[in-house]
Amino acid sequence: MRRADRLFQIVQFIRGRRLTTAAQLAQRLEVSERTVYRDVADLQLQGVPIEGEAGVGYRLGKGFELPPLMFSLDEARALVASVRMAQVWQDPALAQASQSVLSKILSILPPAARVAAQGMAVYAPPIGLDPTLQPCLQMLREAVQSQTKLHLHYQDGKSAHTQRTVRPLGCFFWGSVWTLAAWCETRQGFRSFRLDRLSHVRPLDEPNHRFADEAGKTLADYLRSAAPVHVQNTLTGDL
Structure with a gap:
């Protein structure tokens, strides 16, 4: 790694944390702590407002802005x-x-x-998401972002048809299918819905159908509750 790139990364890393030690920087950059001390001292001499000292930690003073990003x-x-x-x-x-x-x-x-x-020789052939599902995915993603409840018509892996009102929490890609993770108000529990099994999706636009995070019903709660069996069910279509 060029020294200029290393100095830039030091500033980036310190800026993103409340306090950064030389040991953390050394591990991240794969250099010695002595090199970190020298680099930080040089940055300070150049006018970068890095506060702190060796053995304690570093932080970036307020008001400092980096020049436009450059990429390797x-x-x-x-x-x-x-x-x-x-x-x-x-x-x-x-x-x-x-x-x-x-x-x-x-x-x-x-x-x-x-x-x-x-000219990067890595390509993805155009055989991805079914074009008929693309608008549905966008609707689901936007509902997650705006925290808008949805009304779904769904067919599960046993061909049973149900209608649900859900709180959309996140869209997940499993390598071959997309699913919507949600808190199902109909079933009063977390559920995942495969996009290719949704026959109808409608946002509930009335103000009272917006939802706020509620303990036990958030994406973090869903992720904590997820288990290998759930993943297997998602991929086999047993949801």
Whole structure:
């Protein structure tokens, strides 16, 4: 790693934490603590307001802003590959936003690095999310973000049809299918719904159908309750 890149990462890491020790920086950057002490001292001499001292920890003074981000070639290649793979499984709005972000990132790279990143030989064939499910995924994601309840028509793995009112908590991708994790008000418990088994989805737009986080019914509670059996059921279609 170039020293300039290491100095930049030190500032980034310190900025993202309340207090950072030299040991943490050394482990993150794979250098000695002595190197960290020297680098921090040089940054302080250059006017970066790093507060603290060796043996105690460091933090960044208020009001300091970094110059525009620069990316290494490997980082740019990783972004290109990630966007290519994700776009075929995202909803239309996220796919378009991903491409926009990638274009902005590539635009700040030197020409040779930009060409090399765009030539990354990693591709995702267009056989991802069924086009008929893309608008549904976008609706579900937006309902999660706005905390809007949904009314669902659902067919489970045994072909039983039910109607549910749910609090959408998160959208999960399992490599072949998307599911909606939710608190089901009909069943009074956490449930996962495969998108390919939803026949109808309708947001409940009235103000009283917005929900707030409630103990025992949040995404964090759902994740704590998840178990390997649930994952297996998701992939086999037994939900």
